[in-house]
Each structure stands twice: as C-alpha cells, then as structure tokens.
Amino acid sequence: MGDDGHGHRQSRLFTTEEGEFDADRAREESLPVEDGELIDTDELADHQRYVEGRGIYDERNRVNDLTGKEWKYATKSVIAEGYPPDLQHELRSEHGGQKPPRLCAELIGRFSKAGDTVLDPFAGVGGTLLGASLCEHEGTGLREAIGFERNERWVDVYETVLEQENEERRARGDPPLEPQELRHGDCADLIEDVPEHSIDLLLTDVPYWHMDELEQTRNERRTRESKLGSFDGATGDDGGDSNDGEPVADEERTKAEWLADMGEKFSRFADAVDPTGHVVVFIGDMYRDQSYEFLSADLARAIESAAPLTLAANLIWYDPTKDLHVYGYPFSFVPSMVHQNVLVFRLESESESEAEDEQD
Ligand SMILES: C[S@@+](CC[C@H](N)C(=O)[O-])C[C@H]1O[C@@H](n2cnc3c(N)ncnc32)[C@H](O)[C@@H]1O
Numbered sequence: 001m002g003d004d005g006h007g008h009r010q011s012r013l014f015t016t017e018e019g020e021f022d023a024d025r026a027r028e029e030s031l032p033v034e035d036g037e038l039i040d041t042d043e044l045a046d047h048q049r050y051v052e053g054r055g056i057y058d059e060r061n062r063v064n065d066l067t068g069k070e071w072k073y074a075t076k077s078v079i080a081e082g083y084p085p086d087l088q089h090e091l092r093s094e095h096g097g098q099k100p101p102r103l104c105a106e107l108i109g110r111f112s113k114a115g116d117t118v119l120d121p122f123a124g125v126g127g128t129l130l131g132a133s134l135c136e137h138e139g140t141g142l143r144e145a146i147g148f149e150r151n152e153r154w155v156d157v158y159e160t161v162l163e164q165e166n167e168e169r170r171a172r173g174d175p176p177l178e179p180q181e182l183r184h185g186d187c188a189d190l191i192e193d194v195p196e197h198s199i200d201l202l203l204t205d206v207p208y209w210h211m212d213e214l215e216q217t218r219n220e221r222r223t224r225e226s227k228l229g230s231f232d233g234a235t236g237d238d239g240g241d242s243n244d245g246e247p248v249a250d251e252e253r254t255k256a257e258w259l260a261d262m263g264e265k266f267s268r269f270a271d272a273v274d275p276t277g278h279v280v281v282f283i284g285d286m287y288r289d290q291s292y293e294f295l296s297a298d299l300a301r302a303i304e305s306a307a308p309l310t311l312a313a314n315l316i317w318y319d320p321t322k323d324l325h326v327y328g329y330p331f332s333f334v335p336s337m338v339h340q341n342v343l344v345f346r347l348e349s350e351s352e353s354e355a356e357d358e359q360d
Pocket residue numbers: 095097098099100121122123124125126127128148149150151154185186187188204205206207208244245246
C-alpha cells in the first residue's frame with residue numbers, strides 16, 4: 001500500500017494511543033483489513049472482491065463460496081470438533097449411524113456453492129439433508145438436497161425431526177429449516193432418475209461392512225434357520241449403537257463383496273455429478289483380531305478403480321468429546337478410535353478417463 005494512497009489516509013484515522021495502526025478498530029468500522037493491514041480495494045484485480053469481515057473472494061472460485069482467508073482453514077486436513085447433540089439428537093440417534101448435521105453443513109460449505117444441489121444416496125435420518133438446510137442460516141446459503149433411503153423408518157424419523165425442530169425454531173422466533181426431499185427406495189434404482197451432471201456435491205456416509213458381526217451372524221445363522229426362513233433380506237433391521245440400520249443380509253457379505261458393491265454403486269452415482277463437482281464419503285476404520293482394518297483405504301481404492309473418481313484428500317474428523325475406554329491394557333496396544341475418515345474425490349476429467357480407456 002502506497003504511503004500517500006487512500007488506504008493509508010484512512011488507516012491514520014485508526015491509531016492506538018501509541019500511534020500504531022489499530023486493526024481491531026478499523027475492522028469494527030468495517031474497513032477492509034487483512035492480516036492487520038488496510039487493503040486498498042482499488043488495487044484488487046477485476047476478479048477479486050472484498051467481503052466485509054471475511055477477506056478477499058476470487059470470482060473464479062469454482063469449488064465453494066469461500067474467501068482466500070476462509071479457504072486456508074477449510075483445506076486443513078483435520079476437523080477437530082465435537083458437535084454437541086442438537087437437532088432432535090435423541091430421535092436421530094435411534095439410527096445409531098447418524099452424522100452431526102453441523103459437520104455436514106461444514107463440509108457442504110467447503111465443497112459446494114449457495115444454490116447448488118447435494119445428493120446423499122445413503123441418507124439415513126438425514127444428517128446431510130439437515131446440513132444443507134442449516135447452510136441457509138449459518139452464512140453459507142441454502143443448498144437443495146436430495147436423499148435416498150431404503151429403510152422407511154429412517155425416512156419417517158427425518159420427517160418427524162424436521163417437524164419437531166421447526167416447531168421449536170418457530171417458538172424461539174428462529175426461521176424454520178427448509179424441508180429437503182428424502183426419497184424412499186434403493187439408491188441403485190433411484191439414481192436412474194437423477195439427470196446426468198445435475199449434482200454438484202455427493203455427500204454420504206456409506207453403509208458399513210459389519211466385520212465384527214460377520215462371524216457371529218454366520219454362527220447364529222445355523223441355530224436360527226427357522227427364523228431366517230422368513231427373512232427376505234429387505235426389511236430386517238436391528239437398530240442400536242453398533243448398527244446403522246442395515247439389513248442383516250449386509251452383515252453377511254464378505255468384505256470383497258461389500259467393496260465391489262460400493263465400487264459399482266459409486267460408478268453409477270458419478271454420472272449424476274457435475275464434472276466440476278465432488279464426491280465426499282464418511283468411512284470409519286476398524287480394529288479387529290489384533291489388526292487395524294484400513295477400510296477407508298480399501299474403500300478409496302475400490303471406488304477409484306470402479307468409478308471415474310480420483311481421491312483428492314482424506315480429511316480426518318477428530319471428535320475430542322468421544323468417550324475413551326481402556327482397550328488392551330496392559331498387554332496390547334489397541335487404538336481408541338476417536339476419528340473418522342472423510343474421503344474427498346473429484347471427477348476425472350474426460351481426457352483422463354479417455355486416456356485410461358485407451359490403456360485398457
Ligand atoms: C451410515 S447410514 C447413513 C447415516 C446418515 N449419514 C445420517 O446422518 O443419518 C447408511 C444408510 O444407508 C441406508 N442404505 C443402505 N443400503 C442402501 C441402498 N441400497 N439404498 C438406499 N439406502 C441404503 C441404510 O439403511 C442406512 O440408513
């Protein structure tokens with residue numbers, strides 16, 4: 001900034017008693033202050049715009065609506081935040097695999113723009129959908145969200161959550177959350193109705209391969225044959241904390257089958273996503289039989305090899321409020337899992353996919 005520029009003149013109005021530039025006061029007065037310096041907005045490039053209190057926004061930003069200053073924090077590879085129970089948490093926790101809507105809102109703000117469309121093909125009780133609605137009231141702007149969920153119970157829970165939450169918000173005088181569309185059915189069928197490239201962000205939390213329950217279920221199966229005779233694999237659901245509402249049939253799949261199924265599903269989902277969009281997937285790792293099961297890495301590779309998607313990042317969501325337990329003491333080191341992985345994929349450009357097809 002030049003000594004005799006407009007910015008300098010303004011900055012002289014905001015001096016501390018010691019004669020130093022008082023950035024806090026200048027900021028309070030809504031002047032464009034970045035890193036303690038007053039910005040000369042006349043010097044910004046045509047594609048740059050100063051956003052009060054947020055920094056400089058580059059109009060060429062295709063990823064999100066964040067300014068450079070916000071981007072610096074939004075690209076951190078660890079999200080170290082415990083999200084206190086809210087948005088009808090008790091009701092949503094009937095699911096057991098629900099995600100904090102505020103965490104979803106945070107990710108939606110990082111990987112989409114106001115007015116964009118977000119899809120969650122494994123929507124559960126609607127963490128992503130609620131997150132998309134929250135964006136309207138938390139500064140980043142409303143997104144439209146579509147969810148698919150094959151268990152009708154979770155569709156009903158989402159609708160009740162929204163109803164109760166909005167009743168409370170109205171009673172408090174807060175604006176209600178925009179309802180989003182949660183379609184009941186199998187994502188493999190429902191994805192067929194989503195137009196190509198119409199989704200800007202696919203944010204989801206995949207149904208788990210229930211490794212811990214696999215062996216137990218197989219053993220139990222032998223002793224429960226009469227009960228299983230009537231099981232059709234489509235409606236079974238045992239709820240509870242260790243389960244995310246999956247039919248028992250999913251627990252009996254091998255890991256290879258689970259990975260192949262996920263790969264196939266994501267290759268279909270990818271067609272619905274805009275070439276500039278992102279696919280963001282929650283997945284926790286597991287520990288079993290003295291060994292770490294790197295499910296996130298396995299899933300990332302399975303998706304990359306089946307779908308035209310490239311892994312751009314693995315964000316870690318570290319929840320510092322998670323309860324700790326003594327596992328393995330004093331004989332064996334067993335990790336207390338206080339994190340989940342958030343895999344971030346971008347679409348391969350057409351030229352990349354064509355080059356790969358040629359190699360095949
Ligand atoms: C990990 S949970 C998602 C939880 C969600 N993030 C939330 O906040 O509630 C995965 C969900 O996918 C659903 N699901 C599994 N396979 C499905 C399929 N083929 N089509 C639609 N939903 C499916 C399960 O019923 C389960 O509710």
